[in-house]
Amino acid sequence: MKNGKVYPAAITIFGAKGDLTKRKLIPALYNLFTDNHLPPVFTIYCVDYLEVDEVAFKDDLLAGINEFSRNGIADEKKWNDFAARLSYIQGDFLKADTYLCLKGKLDAFEKQNKQNSTRIFYFATAPRFIEIIAEALYQQNLCNRDGLDRIVVEKPFGTDLTSAKKLNRFLGKRFAEKQIYRIDHYLGKEAVQNIMAFRFANYVFEPLWNKKFIDHVQISVAEQVGVGKRGGYYDSSGALRDMIQNHLMQLLCIIAMECPKEYESELIRDAKTRVLKSIRTYSTPQIFKNVIRGQYTAGNIDDAPRQAYRKEDHVLSSSDTETFVAAKLFVDNERWQGVPFFLRTGKSMPIQSSIIVVQFKDSPHKIFKDDIVPNRLIISIQPELEISLLFESKIPGLQMKLKPVEMDFTYQESYTETIPEAYEALLLDVLHGDATLFMRADQVEAAWKVVMPIVDAWKKYPAKELHLYKAGTWGPTASNAILKPYAKEWFRLSSRAEIKGK
Missing domain, CATH: 3.30.360.10 (Dihydrodipicolinate Reductase; domain 2)
Structure with missing residues (x-):
């Protein structure tokens, strides 16, 4: 959302096969969807290096919602509507082909909707991949619109003061500070x-x-x-x-x-x-x-x-x-x-x-x-x-x-x-560009x-x-x-x- 306008949302999760995605992120996004908090037009790209069948991947995410969502078992029709917006991208974070594939999908999504989208890139990965993914996004111009594009970085943000400063400088050279959401679920x-x-x-x-x-x-x-x-x-x-x-x-x-x-x-x-x-x-x-x-x-x-x-x-x-x-x-x-x-x-x-x-x-x-x-x-x-x-x-x-x-x-x-989960509130804030809790x-x-x-x-x-x-x-x-x-x-x-x- 910018100046009152609701843009389509293109959400990319790096580390799609990890526990964080299954236990927290997808259940949170599904709850936001069922409560009508997501934009009418959105898509979610799930990126990981494992080669998996997309149907099996979605079934695994559904099992995560059924087990971990505050709302319990997912409604079949709502899940089908939500799952239709999910796509799995098999790709190595270290290879340029992964980001070229993602770029093609993001460009096609915006072309189909005939307007720009809010692009969110969630780093649900080990800390060693933060700089690798950030550099690739920068090189491919995937996150270069400071009013629309955002990255979300999980803790730990550095392992000490020196590494935190280094990471801040690294990200600061590639993105505006208002694009960087350092998340603390608490x-x-x-x-x-x-x-x-x-x-x-x-x-x-x-x-x-x-x-x-x-x-x-x-x-x-x-x-x-x-x-x-x-x-x-x-x-x-x-x-x-x-x-x-x-x-x-x-x-x-x-x-x-x-x-x-x-x-x-x-x-x-x-x-x-x-x-x-x-x-x-x-x-x-x-x-x-x-x-x-x-x-x-x-x-x-x-x-x-x-x-x-x-x-x-x-x-x-x-x-x-x-x-x-x-x-x-x-x-x-x-x-x-x-x-x-x-x-x-x-x-x-x-x-x-x-x-x-x-x-x-x-x-x-x-x-x-x-x-x-x-x-x-x-x-x-x-x-x-x-x-x-x-x-x-x-x-x-x-x-x-x-x-x-x-x-x-x-x-x-x-x-x-009902009380929303922490990740629901934080993801919605990222969508709205509100950095208060970050x-x-x-x-x-x-x-x-x-x-x-x-x-x-x-x-x-x-x-x-x-x-x-x-x-x-x-x-x-x-x-x-x-x-x-x-x-x-x-x-x-x-x-x-x-x-x-x-």
Whole structure:
């Protein structure tokens, strides 16, 4: 869409036989189609090097929709309409013939419709193919209209600051920045998008959103899964690169950013970048004091045995790669000076959960002896989409006794609409040319600058203070120490009863 005009869409997915395409991208595009969010005229080209029968390929995609789509089993008629727009292109990413074939199809599509189309090129591939595919698109003039053509690049965007800068320069010489969509699926989650609305559309909280009233913030993303089949990638990455540098750092930005003058993508991305540039840089001794790393050993999750990280496929038996990180960070600006932001993530933990806890300072008016629990705002991203406010209330009766209670907002109880998957929201934004939820080049580099001292310190001292924790636990006990004196332990969402304090 440009200047109100809806263009046909030509969507190309490189890496069409991968899990991302089957589990996320095609189900998301199918749901957008059935909900009438795609343009009336569109086509999807699926490119991969494997030689497969197109009917079998489409059957496999249908199986992915039936298994992974939020809407369940696909409607036969709608699927047939959707599948008619799908084409498989067998081609090697390294060979020019692949892109010449794609170019012919794209040109024919536009000629048939007698107008230009919005061209989207999704890199659902291993990172080593990003520059190869980008160069081919550039050489063949497939993505040269900066108002219509876009590329979508999955994380990891670089493996460190140097490689991120190199990749930014490489892409920047071939495409305009507004054509490059660096995708972080966490930013497409409904609950994450709602944080900005919650903060800036409700003035009751904004005056309290600063160092005068907030004691500390906890951002915790716990993963129940281990590394699974990703051992080869993960052992050269680790939790710091895989989760902290992107997902958790972006959540921190949304919590800490200043209110932009208007809801406009560049103003919002400017505000997030300023947060990243304000995060305090640690020396090596400070890193080992304020950042805890861990690795899971054998344990049990849901009564099922989980092997140790070092026993996982494609993981070195002597690996020092971290599967858990807990960090205390400070945003050194006027709003947040002195307020710690605690970030935690780990694999093979008891449950899958993503929560943000904003802990307010204790009441200065202690006239009640049992007024002992400070106000707390809990934003649950998963497993439940919920926002809760903890406050003190009088217990019914003849005596003045207090008890902490919670006011809850839950999506399930408040809305009848189904919640779109993150990739649905993000793909629709790419179609509309809205980059609000995507990382800009300077944001990526600013985030890497925050974590690079940690990466370098761990590289210099690979075995120093690597804390082991059993699979099925909440990580090494040493991670609780960095919370003091602000909290005794990390807030965790073991069940709905626990968030209620029952």
